[in-house]
Amino acid sequence: MKHAVITGAASGIGKALAYRFAQNGYHITGIDIDPKRAQEIEQDLNAKFIIADLSSQNDLSQVIQQLIDGSPIDVFIHNAGINAVGHFQNLPLQDQERVIAINLTAPLQITAALLKAKKIQQKGALVFISSLSHQVSYPGASAYAASKSGLAAYARSLSIALAPENIHTLTVYPGPTRTEHAQRYSPDNSREH
Numbered sequence: 001m002k003h004a005v006i007t008g009a010a011s012g013i014g015k016a017l018a019y020r021f022a023q024n025g026y027h028i029t030g031i032d033i034d035p036k037r038a039q040e041i042e043q044d045l046n047a048k049f050i051i052a053d054l055s056s057q058n059d060l061s062q063v064i065q066q067l068i069d070g071s072p073i074d075v076f077i078h079n080a081g082i083n084a085v086g087h088f089q090n091l092p093l094q095d096q097e098r099v100i101a102i103n104l105t106a107p108l109q110i111t112a113a114l115l116k117a118k119k120i121q122q123k124g125a126l127v128f129i130s131s132l133s134h135q136v137s138y139p140g141a142s143a144y145a146a147s148k149s150g151l152a153a154y155a156r157s158l159s160i161a162l163a164p165e166n167i168h169t170l171t172v173y174p175g176p177t178r179t180e181h182a183q184r185y186s187p188d189n190s191r192e193h
Contacts, residue, residue, distance in 0.1 A: 003071045005029045007054065007106070008080030009047075010037035013129060013174065017077055018045060029070065031063055031080065054080055054106035055098045064113045073119050077127040078107040078151070083144040096143040103147035108154060115162075125168040128155040132175040 004021040008014035009030030018028050018041060028047035031054070032038045038049035050066055052059035067073070081103045084095040107128065114120055131148035152171050159169040 002026045002074040003029065004075040004077065005031065005067065005073050006077045006079055007031040007110075009049070010034045010041060014077070014079040015041065017079065018047065021075070022047065026075070027071070029067075055101040060106055060109060064110055067110070067114060068117045068119060070119075072121050073114065074121050074124045075127065076111070076114065076120065076125070077129065078110070079127075079129045080106070081129065081131075081144075081148070083141050085141055085144075088142045091143070099143040100147050100150075103144065104150045104154075107151060111158070115167075120167050122166045123168070125170060126155070126158065126162070128152065128169070128171045130155070130171050130173050132173050 002025065004018075004026040006014050006017050006021070006028065007030075009018045009028070010032035011034065014030070014032070015037075018030055022028050022045045028045055030038060030041060030047055030049040031052060032049060033051065033053050035049075035051045038051060041047055042049050050063050052063045054060055054063070082099055084091050084099050111126060120126065128151050130152040131145070152173070155169050155171040162169060
């Protein structure tokens, strides 16, 4: 059975991906901070979840070790993401640093560790969920846009480096989506249509 690992798999795009990959015969390992939602999906899909805060270096180290000790990975989807919305100059630095930690630093550290441990299968894939904010101005979310642009640049460089190893990289640039993340961080959903 093929193995897909998805960060942020307990809600939104990550949850949809978990269900889609499970329907296509993959065993799912989810990584998420929300134990209640993770448990519901675990039961529904017979999946396994690692509960962790990817902004915590201690949690991140434990996630990496569990992945290295686990099954080989066919598809790894870096989906987890948060935002800090408001005027850049008014946002607490710690909120912006947390956005960078989850959206950019964690994917870099996890990917490097898995590649070093040779946990990604040949013909496997690394998927990076970036954002339309990489190409379009996203007022009020500059740290988010920076983190997602950094993720896209990292994936682009990685795709060249990993081509000889027959590991595929894919960067996805979602536009507006109807998720709790969007409702939580979007200042005005009145023009959602």
